[in-house]
Amino acid sequence: xxxxMAGDRRSELAENLAGVRARIAAACAVAGxxxxxxxxxxxxxxxxxxxxxxxxxxxxxxxxxxRDQEASPKIAEAKVRGVLARWHFVGQxxxxxxxxxxxxxDVVHSVDRRRLVRALGAHAVSAGRxxxxxxxxxxDQAAAAVGAHAxxxxxxxxxxxxxxxxxxADAIAGTQGLVLGGVMAVAPLGRPAGPAFSLLRQVAExxxxxxxxxxxxxxxxxxxxxxxISEGATHVRVGTALLGxxxxxxx
Ligand SMILES: *Cc1c(COP(=O)(O)O)cnc(C)c1O
Numbered sequence: 001x002x003x004x005m006a007g008d009r010r011s012e013l014a015e016n017l018a019g020v021r022a023r024i025a026a027a028c029a030v031a032g033x034x035x036x037x038x039x040x041x042x043x044x045x046x047x048x049x050x051x052x053x054x055x056x057x058x059x060x061x062x063x064x065x066x067r068d069q070e071a072s073p074k075i076a077e078a079k080v081r082g083v084l085a086r087w088h089f090v091g092q093x094x095x096x097x098x099x100x101x102x103x104x105x106d107v108v109h110s111v112d113r114r115r116l117v118r119a120l121g122a123h124a125v126s127a128g129r130x131x132x133x134x135x136x137x138x139x140d141q142a143a144a145a146v147g148a149h150a151x152x153x154x155x156x157x158x159x160x161x162x163x164x165x166x167x168x169a170d171a172i173a174g175t176q177g178l179v180l181g182g183v184m185a186v187a188p189l190g191r192p193a194g195p196a197f198s199l200l201r202q203v204a205e206x207x208x209x210x211x212x213x214x215x216x217x218x219x220x221x222x223x224x225x226x227x228x229i230s231e232g233a234t235h236v237r238v239g240t241a242l243l244g245x246x247x248x249x250x251x
Contacts, residue, residue, distance in 0.1 A: 001050070010054050016242045017058055020225075024236065027229035038229055041088050043221075043239035045070060046246045049077035055242070056083045064109075064237055066091025068100050075104045090184070090218075090237055092158045099123040107132040109184040109218050109237075112160045117171045117178065124177030132181040133172045134218055135165050137203050139196040140188040157186060162203050169207050169214065182216030182234070183207060193224040197231035204232065 025035040041062040042055050052063055052074070063078075063085050065071030075087055089105040095115055101108060102123040111117060111133045124131045138159030160168055165183070173180040183204045187193035197219050204217045220228025222241035229236065240246065 006050070006054075009051070010057075012244075013051065013054050013242065014058055016244070017055065017060065020238055020241050023226060023241075024229065027226040031230045033229070037234060039235045041090075041218075041235055041237045042242050043090065043237050044074070044243065045091075045239065047243045049074045049081060049083075051243060052078045052085070053081040053083050056085055060085075062086045062088060062235075064088035064090045068093075068097040072100055072104065088235075088237075095119045099127075102127055102129060102131055105131065107134065107181060109134045110136045110158055111168070111172065112136045112138070112158050114168065114171055117168065117175055121175035121177045130177060130179055132179045132216075134181050134184040134216060135160060135168050135172070135207070137162055137165060137183050137185045137200055139185050139199060159185065162199065165203055165207060166210065169211060173211055173214075180207075180211050180214045182214045182218070184216075184218035186221070187219070187224050187228075193227045194231065197224075197228050197233070201232045 020040065024038050024040060028035045028038060039062055040060065041064045042060050043064045044052050045066050065074065071089065078085070086106045087104055088107045088109055089101050090109045093101060093108065093110050093116060098116060098119040102120060108120060108131055120131055120133065136159040138161055140157065169180055172178050183200060185200045187196050200217065200219055207214050216235055217233050218235040218237060219233040220236040222238050225236040225238060
């Protein structure tokens with residue numbers, strides 16, 4: 001890559017970042033919240049470590065990835081480039097990948113079953129790390145369960161039903177090497193995000209009654225971060241609006 005190209009990419013990312021930060025500030029203002037209550041996580045899946053380094057240079061502190069195979073080498077390369085960041089694992093996680101994820105992730109957003117809690121805890125202890133875990137809540141099935149649009153399941157999106165969240169939260173809180181951070185969700189496809197995020201906020205409040213330090217609500221992506229912030233999101237996960245479309249990177 002030429003210096004000219006790197007400079008162009010840097011200005012493109014700077015412009016996108018300013019736009020996303022302005023959206024976050026506007027949504028916070030409407031919700032009567034301070035803009036620094038919301039942490040921006042740059043989701044860099046399908047973009048190179050060079051972009052991670054540019055965004056870090058622009059002041060982004062938190063980054064997320066959704067596949068271990070891609071995240072592991074990219075994060076290693078970002079470290080070589082001098083990036084000191086907090087890394088979030090936001091994708092569906094297989095038990096056999098949990099050791100690798102524990103080696104680089106500070107926060108795992110997609111904890112949705114007890115087997116994963118046990119595996120993450122065991123790897124965290126043996127690596128001498130403390131991993132913050134969020135319970136991923138499935139808002140698709142939640143809506144279906146209360147009788148709204150029982151549309152065909154997208155499948156493979158992950159998450160546990162709201163009724164099962166307290167048990168999983170207790171399991172995380174009771175596991176050595178893990179810290180219960182709060183909740184995460186992806187808005188259901190094809191339905192307004194607002195009511196789903198409102199349900200997520202209720203689930204988060206119930207969790208916080210039992211676990212006062214579990215204050216994180218990870219919700220909102222490029223298309224719906226404004227609605228998520230109005231429903232109390234503390235962490236927004238933004239890919240496209242920062243880095244551009246991913247289609248051209250699919251092989
Ligand atoms: C890809 C991804 C995002 C970012 O989505 P955009 O629409 O590109 O902002 C957020 N959360 C998860 C879990 C993702 O996989």
